[in-house]
Structure formats: structure tokens, C-alpha cells
Amino acid sequence: MTFNRNILRKYFIMGSQNCNRDPEAVLQEALAAGITAFQFREKGSGSLQGEEKLQLGKRLREQCREYEVPFFVNDDIEIAEELEADGIHVGQDDMPVEEIRAKFPDKIIGLSISTQEELEQSPLDLVDYIGVGPIFATSTKEDAKKVAGLEWIHTIRRQFSDIAIVAIGGIQTENARSAIEAGADGVSFITAITEAQDIQDAVDTL
Numbered sequence: 001m002t003f004n005r006n007i008l009r010k011y012f013i014m015g016s017q018n019c020n021r022d023p024e025a026v027l028q029e030a031l032a033a034g035i036t037a038f039q040f041r042e043k044g045s046g047s048l049q050g051e052e053k054l055q056l057g058k059r060l061r062e063q064c065r066e067y068e069v070p071f072f073v074n075d076d077i078e079i080a081e082e083l084e085a086d087g088i089h090v091g092q093d094d095m096p097v098e099e100i101r102a103k104f105p106d107k108i109i110g111l112s113i114s115t116q117e118e119l120e121q122s123p124l125d126l127v128d129y130i131g132v133g134p135i136f137a138t139s140t141k142e143d144a145k146k147v148a149g150l151e152w153i154h155t156i157r158r159q160f161s162d163i164a165i166v167a168i169g170g171i172q173t174e175n176a177r178s179a180i181e182a183g184a185d186g187v188s189f190i191t192a193i194t195e196a197q198d199i200q201d202a203v204d205t206l
């Protein structure tokens with residue numbers, strides 16, 4: 001899929017472990033409300049494994065296809081291939097980007113960048129966008145790194161004026177604008193949607 005950074009604008013991430021109701025219903029509302037990308041992140045305590053994970057991924061993938069919203073898979077290269085995902089998001093401890101790019105020349109690849117060292121040592125020329133965070137405090141990711149703050153987005157933007165950046169970690173309706181003003185192309189979020197009283201309203205405000 002050709003990469004257009006506008007898809008990063010409202011990038012929803014979710015797995016069944018993030019939902020207190022049917023994940024398909026949550027995604028359906030988020031798609032109808034106007035999210036611009038979705039990442040299937042079935043990970044952490046309470047997450048589905050094996051065949052159950054694959055079957056849920058298939059259903060969520062179809063929902064995204066119906067709305068023509070890009071579908072990303074977090075970490076799991078095999079599932080990304082099986083579900084014909086548009087893209088894959090990996091972190092510094094996941095499969096190396098060089099291997100993923102060699103295997104999937106046409107998929108969108110996102111890479112997490114949390115420190116200056118990671119920024120300097122990562123093959124940025126092989127990725128389409130970087131996930132930058134945690135910008136604010138989050139309790140959603142069990143092994144989240146130290147809060148980087150909005151200044152981290154400014155710091156990357158000063159060094160790489162054209163790189164596609166999506167901010168992550170503690171992004172809520174009240175602070176999403178500040179991440180964009182700091183230089184991000186978009187915001188990614190979990191609980192801003194999974195814990196929203198009104199998903200349409202949350203996506204509009206984001």
C-alpha cells in the first residue's frame with residue numbers, strides 16, 4: 001500500500017484485552033466515527049492467543065476493509081501476512097526492520113522510537129513512520145518506557161523535518177492537539193476510545 005501520512009491522523013490501537021465489551025462493536029463504532037487507521041494489538045494480560053487471536057484478527061481486518069481504513073498488526077509478522085495487513089508496527093525489541101522490509105517490500109512499516117539513541121541507531125530509511133512516546137503517562141502498556149513528554153516530539157522534528165511521526169502514550173481528547181502542535185502528524189490511542197462514554201464524540205474531538 002502506498003503510504004500517505006494523513007492515515008496517522010487518528011490512529012486507533014486495540015486488542016480484546018482493552019475492551020470491556022465486544023471488540024468488534026468497539027471497532028465498528030470507531031470506524032463509523034472516522035478513525036483513519038487501526039492497529040490490532042492483541043497483547044498483555046487477558047489477551048487471546050493462537051487460533052482465537054487469529055479469528056478475532058480476521059473479523060477486525062474485514063471491518064477495516066469495509067471502511068477502507070488501513071489495518072496494521074502489532075509485532076506478529078505471521079498474522080500480518082495471513083491477514084494481508086496493510087502495515088506492521090514493531091518496537092525496538094521486535095523483529096528487526098531490515099528483515100520485515102525484505103519480506104514485505106510493499107507493506108507500511110512503523111517503528112517505535114523512545115530515546116535519542118534509538119533515533120540515531122534505527123534504520124529510519126526503511127520505515128514509513130515512527131511511533132513516538134510515551135508522550136504522557138499511560139497505564140495501558142505494562143512495560144511502557146519513561147514518559148518522554150511533548151519536548152520529545154519537538155526534539156525529533158528539529159532533527160528530521162520530514163519524517164512521519166505519530167504520538168502515543170496517554171493521548172486523550174484533552175491533549176491530542178498539543179501533540180500535533182509539537183510537530184506530530186497524528187495521534188495514536190487506546191483508552192481514549194475503549195473507555196470513552198461516546199466514541200463518536202471522542203473521535204470528533206481527537
Ligand SMILES: Cc1ncc(COP(=O)(O)OP(=O)(O)O)c(N)n1
Nearest residue numbers: 074075089090091092112131168188
Ligand atoms: C503507533 C505505535 N507506536 C508505538 C507502539 C509501541 O510498540 P512497541 O514499542 O513494540 O510496544 P508494543 O505495542 O509491542 O507493546 C505501537 N504499538 N504503536
Ligand SMILES: Cc1nc(C(=O)O)sc1CCOP(=O)(O)O
Nearest residue numbers: 133134138140169170189190191
Ligand atoms: C501501545 C503503547 N505504546 C506506547 C509507547 O510509548 O510506545 S504507550 C502505549 C499504550 C497507549 O495506550 P493509551 O492510549 O491508553 O495510553
Ligand SMILES: [Mg+2]
Nearest residue numbers: 075090091094
Ligand atoms: Mg512491539
